Amino acid sequence: MYDTPISERKVDQQEVKFSAKGVQVYYADTHAIKDVDVEIQDKTVTAFIGPSGCGKSTFLRCLNRMNDTIDICRVEGDIHLDGQDIYDKRVDPVQLRAKVGMVFQKPNPIPKSIYDNIAYGPRIHGLANGKAELDEIVEKSLRRGAIWDEVKDRLHEPGTGLSGGQQQRLCIARAVATEPEVLLMDEPCSALDPIATAQVEELIDELRESYSVVIVTHSMQQAARVSQKTAFFHLGNLVEYGETSQIFTNPQDERTESYITGRIG
Amino acid sequence: MHDEHISSAFDRDLEAVQALIMKMGGLVEEAIKNAALSLETRDEELAAQVRAGDKTIDALEEQIDQETALIIALRAPTAIDLRLILSVMKVASNLERIGDHAKNMAKRTSVLTQMATVNGAASSLRRMALETERMLRDVLDAYIQRDADLAAEVIQRDLDVDQMYNTLFREFLTFMMEDPRNITPCMHLHFIAKNTERMGDHVTNIAEQVIYLVTGQMPDEGRTKGDKTSLEPAAAPPDVEA
Numbered sequence: 001m002y003d004t005p006i007s008e009r010k011v012d013q014q015e016v017k018f019s020a021k022g023v024q025v026y027y028a029d030t031h032a033i034k035d036v037d038v039e040i041q042d043k044t045v046t047a048f049i050g051p052s053g054c055g056k057s058t059f060l061r062c063l064n065r066m067n068d069t070i071d072i073c074r075v076e077g078d079i080h081l082d083g084q085d086i087y088d089k090r091v092d093p094v095q096l097r098a099k100v101g102m103v104f105q106k107p108n109p110i111p112k113s114i115y116d117n118i119a120y121g122p123r124i125h126g127l128a129n130g131k132a133e134l135d136e137i138v139e140k141s142l143r144r145g146a147i148w149d150e151v152k153d154r155l156h157e158p159g160t161g162l163s164g165g166q167q168q169r170l171c172i173a174r175a176v177a178t179e180p181e182v183l184l185m186d187e188p189c190s191a192l193d194p195i196a197t198a199q200v201e202e203l204i205d206e207l208r209e210s211y212s213v214v215i216v217t218h219s220m221q222q223a224a225r226v227s228q229k230t231a232f233f234h235l236g237n238l239v240e241y242g243e244t245s246q247i248f249t250n251p252q253d254e255r256t257e258s259y260i261t262g263r264i265g
Numbered sequence: 266m267h268d269e270h271i272s273s274a275f276d277r278d279l280e281a282v283q284a285l286i287m288k289m290g291g292l293v294e295e296a297i298k299n300a301a302l303s304l305e306t307r308d309e310e311l312a313a314q315v316r317a318g319d320k321t322i323d324a325l326e327e328q329i330d331q332e333t334a335l336i337i338a339l340r341a342p343t344a345i346d347l348r349l350i351l352s353v354m355k356v357a358s359n360l361e362r363i364g365d366h367a368k369n370m371a372k373r374t375s376v377l378t379q380m381a382t383v384n385g386a387a388s389s390l391r392r393m394a395l396e397t398e399r400m401l402r403d404v405l406d407a408y409i410q411r412d413a414d415l416a417a418e419v420i421q422r423d424l425d426v427d428q429m430y431n432t433l434f435r436e437f438l439t440f441m442m443e444d445p446r447n448i449t450p451c452m453h454l455h456f457i458a459k460n461t462e463r464m465g466d467h468v469t470n471i472a473e474q475v476i477y478l479v480t481g482q483m484p485d486e487g488r489t490k491g492d493k494t495s496l497e498p499a500a501a502p503p504d505v506e507a
Binding site for chain 1: 268269272275342345346347481
């Protein structure tokens with residue numbers, strides 16, 4: 001896979017994970033997302049880019065019903081995960097969020113040990129039978145988060161004592177501990193230095209083999225580096241959605257071109 | 266789309282590197298014209314001037330290479346900006362090659378002034394060189410005006426230059442068969458014709474870059490690579506026919 005030219009490294013996964021149709025989001029009277037249709041593929045990194053306030057984070061939060069926690073927020077339209085409507089009354093948002101994990105802009109370890117940070121999710125979802133199995137899940141998740149070697153000797157020290165980059169990888173490890181199918185990342189690297197950013201990006205590329213990853217980023221270069229598909233949002237509209245290589249060399253919409261080349265959009 | 270970047274320094278960098286291309290293009294046009302003129306008028310001094318001028322062209326290419334490397338490193342250009350930088354690099358290297366061919370033409374001019382003239386060849390070559398020079402001028406206009414149609418037209422005109430080359434090739438062959446004393450000058454003249462034909466190919470490459478810059482797609486290989494004149498075995502001269 002690594003010796004193929006970039007131009008041939010297209011998205012080979014055609015399986016659709018998320019399918020959104022006619023999604024509208026309102027915050028009280030503000031129309032934040034306007035009629036967005038998008039299909040997000042499995043085992044693919046999809047980047048959402050766009051200026052501040054364009055709706056990319058709002059749309060991301062629709063995908064695991066995080067907007068439910070905001071009283072004035074209203075979501076219309078259809079969002080299907082593996083063909084199932086996630087806004088159906090029978091869907092338990094807690095179960096949904098175990099399937100669709102999320103990583104935030106600022107690393108937010110819970111003020112407990114590194115071990116407990118990872119074990120918390122599997123415990124409440126009853127994923128482990130006994131201590132040995134839980135230990136195994138913790139190790140596997142920390143390895144997937146590419147942080148095991150750095151923390152294996154201090155699993156019972158507080159997670160908040162780690163560096164910013166390590167905390168963020170801990171949060172990613174926590175998100176994968178519940179065996180999700182999709183990972184949503186809302187600017188996961190904006191509080192990290194370039195080295196930690198590179199480590200997280202490398203991790204994202206590895207996670208792509210098992211998950212569908214959706215990342216919101218303000219860094220166009222990051223979107224170009226990590227994603228295979230890119231969606232450009234502007235003023236609540238999904239302006240253009242396509243292969244990342246195409247968006248960054250030959251975008252079809254003038255607004256996309258103005259934005260990614262740093263012109264006034 | 267807006268023409269200007271939020272960072273005006275980026276706009277200035279892009280304009281500066283394109284200004285270098287235009288300067289280089291102007292010098293190369295001049296070199297073609299003067300090389301052909303020196304051949305027709307047997308002006309050794311002018312030929313020497315063309316040879317000396319190639320250094321400036323080479324230095325400009327190097328400067329453009331450095332500027333583009335800096336822009337890539339510092340600005341990480343994307344989309345239209347990326348295509349612009351890529352085309353600047355390719356246009357510069359094609360211009361440099363055209364400059365080399367003009368220089369080579371001028372070198373042979375100096376040799377040819379020592380020999381007898383070959384009937385009408387110098388003026389035919391000059392016509393061919395002038396057409397190439399006009400194509401170059403038009404393609405540089407197309408580049409600055411982002412005119413893909415004009416660039417496509419230039420690509421078509423290269424067929425005429427190829428045709429002129431094939432005609433000259435046959436003519437030289439005839440001259441050489443008629444009188445072996447013609448062989449040395451005709452060989453030089455043939456190389457000049459070949460150089461000019463290659464210049465046309467480089468102009469075509471530049472035209473393709475203009476189309477890529479404007480549309481984001483390389484043009485289809487629409488024209489047929491037809492003539493095999495120079496690949497066919499020469500017909501036997503009339504007087505040796507069995």
